[in-house]
Amino acid sequence: MTTPVDSSAVVDLLGALAYAELTAFDRLAEDARLAPTLTGRAALARMAAAEITHHVQLTDRLAELGVDPAVAMTPFVPALDAFHESTRPSTWLEGLVKAYVGDGLATDFYREIAAFLPDPDRALVLDVLADTGHADFAVREVRAAVKADRKVPGRLSLWGRRLVGEAMSQSQAVIAEHDRLAELIIAGTGDIRGVALLIERITSAHTKRMKALGLNP
Template sequence: MSEVDTRAVVDLLGALAYAELTAFDRLAEDARLAPSLEGRAALAGMAVAEMGHFARLRERLLELGADPTEAMTPFVRALDAFHESTRPSTWLEGLVKAYVGDGLAADFYREIASFLPSPDRELVLDVLADTGHADFAVREVRAAIKADRTVAGRLALWGRRLVGEAISQSQAVIGEHDQLAELIIQGTGDLAGIGRLIERITAAHTDRMKRLGLNP
């Protein structure tokens, strides 16, 4: 693996490690918004899983000879800005963010992971495996919409806002990290390949919104 490739891998793992660390913080915080003990326990369990993912990514960074803190630091500002601008005010907003917002980010990381060699490709895909967000979020949101149809409109707007903020921050991250940009360009082959990547991520987002019972 060339030096550029190694730096790109460290960048990706550093970004993902910080994303998992912030996911732990956020899910633990959002759990306190839960209207039931079942919901609180579910989100707390997801938070624990995210911390496990963080530990695995940190270990791999050390194996690559990288300092985990140094690898994560360049991504702190962008990820913190995203979470500050999309802080949920209700339990349902938190669930939509966990499902739609995190799902969009996961799709982005999965696409890039496909360009990595083993064992890093498998590591990224493994830590991005669903920790229970999907079925739980869908069940809770659809039940809330069934009980009050006005909820759907507000949550649909929230979902669109999440996507807009996520895309803006992703563009900022790529623009500030040449190795990641080069990895994506080489992996997709050309601008048409990047376009197809974006189309796949957009299609997956649309499917998630529909599954929640929301207009994309």
């Protein structure tokens, strides 16, 4: 049974995720221009299209709750913008690793918290975070590059470690700066160590994603 939660915590999570989806759209659309092939460019464009669709779903729900989506998103702008500015890819492969690893970290973060939400909001968040299958493209491209050039694994492994470091800092900042989200996690887990355990699970999932790419975590 889901622990009753303050509706303001629901709004916080939906607002954070809505802005995350909006920035993901912007970033993927920009990164698509780095693609060496039209196939790659189209693949990232489709990922971007999925992100903006998710953004609309979340903002529609916020409006249903009587909340201005812009007001709900605004508190999360600094942390999310700082993450993307500090992890701007300089190559096509870095963009793919960020799309797979970086977005995967964010997805794990939001999915963990969503588990403590009541329906229909829990179902909405989990639907928005569901794998659309686009991740498979990133894995194929990166693994092919890793096999083709022995210099690639080391460089991209370092990039992946940087991504996880920045993402963890961002996640912890979001929790620390928004008491209602922290309270939601603690209430949901029933343990003051809930936040630390959440971070541990996200880190473990990151390790698996890096290995899937053929990189060292």
